[in-house]
Amino acid sequence: MGSATSLAVPSWQVDGSREPHLQFANDATRSALKERLLSGDYSDLTAAGEVNPQLKAAIVALIGARDTESTDEDAAENEQPSVISKRRAGLELIVTIATRLRNQNIYNFLAVVLSVLALGSRVPLQFWGILTMMGVLFSDRWTRDLVKEIGDEVAASRHPHASVNIGFGVTDNKAYLTKVTYINAHVEGLIDAPPRANGQFLYTVNNLQVPVIMPHGIDLEMERGALSSP
Amino acid sequence: MASSGIVEQIVLFDAVPFLTGHWLHFMTLHNSGFVILDHPDYDPGGATLLIYDPAILDTSTAAYIEVERILNTTQTLHIDGAKNCFKVMFLLGDQQTFDRMNVLISWKPQQYSWAIPVNGDFHFAAHTVMCNHDLYFLPFSSWVVTKMGMEKVVKETDDNIANFKQYDHFYLLLTLAIVTLLNSVFDMAQLNFPESIAEFVRGNQGEFCYICVAFSLTSP
Numbered sequence: 001m002g003s004a005t006s007l008a009v010p011s012w013q014v015d016g017s018r019e020p021h022l023q024f025a026n027d028a029t030r031s032a033l034k035e036r037l038l039s040g041d042y043s044d045l046t047a048a049g050e051v052n053p054q055l056k057a058a059i060v061a062l063i064g065a066r067d068t069e070s071t072d073e074d075a076a077e078n079e080q081p082s083v084i085s086k087r088r089a090g091l092e093l094i095v096t097i098a099t100r101l102r103n104q105n106i107y108n109f110l111a112v113v114l115s116v117l118a119l120g121s122r123v124p125l126q127f128w129g130i131l132t133m134m135g136v137l138f139s140d141r142w143t144r145d146l147v148k149e150i151g152d153e154v155a156a157s158r159h160p161h162a163s164v165n166i167g168f169g170v171t172d173n174k175a176y177l178t179k180v181t182y183i184n185a186h187v188e189g190l191i192d193a194p195p196r197a198n199g200q201f202l203y204t205v206n207n208l209q210v211p212v213i214m215p216h217g218i219d220l221e222m223e224r225g226a227l228s229s230p
Numbered sequence: 231m232a233s234s235g236i237v238e239q240i241v242l243f244d245a246v247p248f249l250t251g252h253w254l255h256f257m258t259l260h261n262s263g264f265v266i267l268d269h270p271d272y273d274p275g276g277a278t279l280l281i282y283d284p285a286i287l288d289t290s291t292a293a294y295i296e297v298e299r300i301l302n303t304t305q306t307l308h309i310d311g312a313k314n315c316f317k318v319m320f321l322l323g324d325q326q327t328f329d330r331m332n333v334l335i336s337w338k339p340q341q342y343s344w345a346i347p348v349n350g351d352f353h354f355a356a357h358t359v360m361c362n363h364d365l366y367f368l369p370f371s372s373w374v375v376t377k378m379g380m381e382k383v384v385k386e387t388d389d390n391i392a393n394f395k396q397y398d399h400f401y402l403l404l405t406l407a408i409v410t411l412l413n414s415v416f417d418m419a420q421l422n423f424p425e426s427i428a429e430f431v432r433g434n435q436g437e438f439c440y441i442c443v444a445f446s447l448t449s450p
Contacts, residue, residue, distance in 0.1 A: 151282075163316075164314070165316060165317045166318055166319070166320075167314060167318070167319035168320045169321050170322045170323070171304070172323060173289070173324070202288070203288055203290040204286065204287055205289045205290070206285045209282075210279060210280055210281075222317045223317060224317045224343060224344050225318070227346055
């Protein structure tokens with residue numbers, strides 16, 4: 001990728017072995033995207049600009065802005081190397097939109113992270129739709145599917161040092177009026193049951209589990225009920 | 231003791247060394263210039279791992295049949311192999327859940343031998359604060375509430391747990407005030423012996439020297 005006639009995209013966002021219409025959104029690129037989101041390494045936030053230095057330089061020259069990298073050096077001096085300067089973020093957004101104008105299915109990392117943040121910030125869907133139309137965000141539905149997919153994978157994963165014998169669970173009840181936006185408004189698995197009415201009072205018990213991490217990965221051997229009262 | 235197997239296992243706890251230890255700890259901290267209301271400030275070392283299981287719908291924690299449903303769902307998921315095959319599992323819950331789990335385990339000890347109910351820390355703190363409130367509001371803290379004009383937020387009775395923070399903040403403030411007052415009146419040599427201070431002020435039933443109450447409140 002990266003020919004003189006087209007925008008380049010980071011190597012993990014494209015699989016050249018696929019048919020042209022499947023090169024950007026496929027299992028391999030989606031897996032690479034989820035791996036980056038889970039790794040905690042967000043250095044790829046500015047990857048689109050980094051693989052298109054000529055485009056960045058042209059925009060900077062056209063606008064007459066200062067060199068966008070200089071503020072990063074200032075940030076490094078202030079021991080905040082992870083801070084991205086305003087100018088660099090703005091320029092990255094321009095390249096991001098340009099990238100998504102080329103193909104809206106490209107998993108541009110900045111657009112993905114912004115979309116997840118929008119979901120977490122409860123951006124109103126009407127405004128979200130406008131930002132999606134402009135290429136700034138992925139759609140609300142796409143973002144929900146992505147985070148649910150990641151959540152399911154995390155829930156199914158196992159910490160290498162987590163105990164297989166000792167569990168730790170937290171449970172508590174919550175009651176609220178159902179709204180159509182709540183995921184519990186529809187009951188999965190009950191084919192004949194009508195969806196809950198908007199405004200219906202719903203009792204739920206919410207459960208979470210905390211993996212018990214064993215020091216050095218050495219688990220305690222025990223039988224069922226080993227710690228119960230005689 | 232009652233004849234129930236559960237109750238028979240309760241061991242009487244001698245609270246005096248526990249209370250005295252806390253009294254000395256917090257008095258010494260305050261006397262050394264530390265703020266006793268500070269919370270620990272440390273790096274927990276990375277993210278906390280939490281895995282949410284699907285919510286159990288149309289279920290609360292009020293009835294035994296509902297808590298039994300919670301136990302059975304947990305058992306299916308985490309004991310019998312749907313997600314995990316734990317041999318034992320600690321289960322934190324609110325007061326209702328904790329209470330009903332213990333009763334259900336006593337009814338079906340074999341089936342729920344894997345379950346170890348634990349007090350949820352928030353609920354434990356909230357109930358402890360409200361117990362102190364019930365014990366000391368009329369003889370002591372109502373006077374403070376009136377003097378400080380806090381009648382609208384700290385009342386004699388309040389059954390809404392959403393207001394817990396108001397009571398928690400009030401009693402934290404009151405505790406700090408008592409510790410500050412005692413440190414200004416007595417030196418540490420005297421404060422090291424709370425029983426002798428209690429004896430010293432036993433005849434005082436005035437507004438400022440209810441040392442037994444202070445001893446209790448400053449020893450969480």
